[in-house]
């Protein structure tokens with residue numbers, strides 16, 4: 001992705017923060033259990049979250065009793081996140097690009113980015129995350145992949161619609177099994193700022209009605225950026241496919257990846 005397209009696409013989420021909040025799933029409970037074993041969380045601990053969205057990971061992090069500071073680019077996303085975090089007075093949401101946010105003098109025990117690290121400038125994100133941490137503090141990068149599984153026939157049947165309405169779709173694209181997607185730790189491992197990288201992975205399924213699935217698609221930056229006629233045609237075709245050929249619901253398989261490393265320098 002070029003710098004220009006990253007900077008353009010990353011602003012699309014906040015265009016409909018309410019939709020994002022309603023449609024985007026959070027993360028599996030097992031991920032938080034593992035995280036609690038990798039980084040000490042709780043009262044007295046300080047967490048910095050990058051790109052919190054409407055609080056998908058922020059709420060479970062705040063529920064540990066830790067003090068959470070979330071830096072979020074989109075003002076509307078931040079507003080919904082603050083609403084969701086109302087029961088946790090030790091959580092605050094700051095509107096800023098992480099690249100431009102001045103780091104506070106007191107370091108953090110954990111820096112976490114959930115489906116957001118790739119939206120931050122690669123020339124800045126790893127070094128600045130390390131700078132935000134105390135020595136031995138943990139960086140956690142959560143990534144989301146859409147993988148083969150669930151309603152496999154539906155996803156194969158949707159491909160011609162993508163080829164018709166989205167010129168960026170590679171011809172014949174198919175979802176890969178989770179096992180074929182190798183974790184990519186080159187950025188963290190090569191930064192010289194972190195110790196050994198640990199990777200945990202979770203495969204899980206969600207079932208959607210046609211309307212629910214369209215709502216999820218409408219939160220994706222690539223779908224949001226399509227010209228309106230193409231987006232309308234694509235979503236109508238997908239809705240018909242789900243309702244006419246798949247009995248009104250489909251199941252999507254997610255691969256959530258938790259990559260962690262401790263600060264050494």
Ligand SMILES: C[S@@+](CC[C@H](N)C(=O)[O-])C[C@H]1O[C@@H](n2cnc3c(N)ncnc32)[C@H](O)[C@@H]1O
Nearest residue numbers: 010051052053056072073074097098114116119
């Ligand atoms: C795909 S969403 C992920 C939101 C949430 N963390 C989740 O797990 O669903 C990416 C979020 O990162 C925010 N974002 C993108 N670039 C950012 C940056 N440079 N600094 C801070 N936030 C950023 C976007 O506004 C958006 O809310």
